[in-house]
Amino acid sequence: MGRLEGKVALVTGSGRGIGRAVAITMAREGAAVVVNDLGTGIGGDGQDASVAQLVVDEITAAGGKATANTESITDHAAAGRMVEQAIDTFGRIDIVVNVAGILRDRMIFNMSEEEWDAVSAVHLNGSFNTVKHAAVVFRQQRSGRFINFSSVSAWGSPGQPNYGAAKYGILGLTAVLANSMNRYGVTSNAILPYAATRMIDSTPRAQKVLEETGKLPSELAAGTEGDPFNVAPMVAYLATDEAQGINGQFFGVHGTQIQLYSHWEAAAAVKAEARWDPKALAEIFGETLGSHLELPEQQVVPGRDRPQRGTAVWQQDPSQWVALGPGVEVWTRTRYFDAKGQGA
Template identity: 45%
Template structure:
């Protein structure tokens, strides 16, 4: 028995990187898989049908069931066609995992409108599109599961990725509200901030020898399979009723993220003006201030807790 027996899974960006592993692992766990991939380059250029078709061929050669789709998640009409293809081909749809995307990194003072818009369109609008195209189906059948893909570039921050970070922080907020709105109809949504060595991470520019060395050292354990395994687990009925959470997965580590909540609240009779804020409020919150560490420095939180078994 597989964790996803009887389920139909749509994986966007399923031709390469993390999406490829999500598609293959989902099939290994018994799912019928729609493998979507436009086949664009790391900056979104071009289109190539071969990555998605190669993953479909891999799944079929192992005895699984899969079909390819070559549309863009940035086009709502195209995403509607993906959903219909799943229903027409396999009789339904139960899970959507949406890691499709690319990078257009630039410091904000040099970023063009095209570099901003392209990232927001694919990552944030792309997540909206897959939800908008499928939520009616999921609500009607009283079952549906989204695995959305964020990034520590948004949750923590990373220099040179304001467009990507803003989109990925937005994905986490989108997922939380989809989970809240979907709860009464058994529609779940969780978010993963992955750490994996892929063609996208390789493209992030750096001249810092320490970061380059760390990237190479991480490659050995940071296979795309690591976050893909978490995505499959979150896709499974066995993980219900878990919803609205943000997880990290990279190397041998799994994490669960805190979500923004007030740390401490201060009240002042008559309210606050600028002078009393400077004099009374700011000194009291000093211990709570988050330092300006980016993703490469922060490591995402506390040291990992070993788990045996």
């Protein structure tokens, strides 16, 4: 029996890329799925109803349950209809996965108001729209799962002011939902994924891959670390009853590596008996808070163009990984056995 038997999920943007992999994986685990996708271009232009329907056909041909929804998540009332469609078609709604997304990349000094608004409307407002309508039902039924898609672009991707800000906003929304809806048995978590989809095809590095191989990254993704199906199992797991205790967390998923991000906490502090003035701050800043500054800008690492904060997991000493069983290893910032209180 699948881990999501009897559950009903709304997965936005599930006609393509990561959303499609999430919808298919959840259906394989027994969930009935509302496959929402407007079928837009990468920048949000145009629409194509066949995009969602193709995934529904794929799921039903494999014996699963799915229904297509081709409305836009930017429309608040339409998002309400997506939740209604789940209830009308399958009798309930248990899971909302906000995956739909577009890109309109531009440096801040070149960005138009329209480019800012279009990206915010899909990512941040779109996540609010589905969540709002489902939250009403989740509160009444005293259960539910929100899984929202963010991105490491929130750490400060230089050419993505609209996208980075929206993705940071989604982390904030996820944290608020975690704290406001948990009393009703609802959890909310965020995923910061990587997958070689058409979104990656639109980056400058993809053009290099095209020149070198004659193919775009998305065409080479199946079976590699960039396969969108690598992201889906963690999303499906978070949707299960077994994940009831996981709430308000941000998970990075890249290939078969799943990482838990630490939340913001104070790194250093100064205090004084009287109010600071700028001169006094200038005198003490450098040797106090100033010596702990973590620069948010993208580290320049050859072959990697993804923003990161601090030292990434892949840059850590390989000897710090501990074998858990055949083919499975674990790493934690405090060494694994230290964290378990058993000594390294």
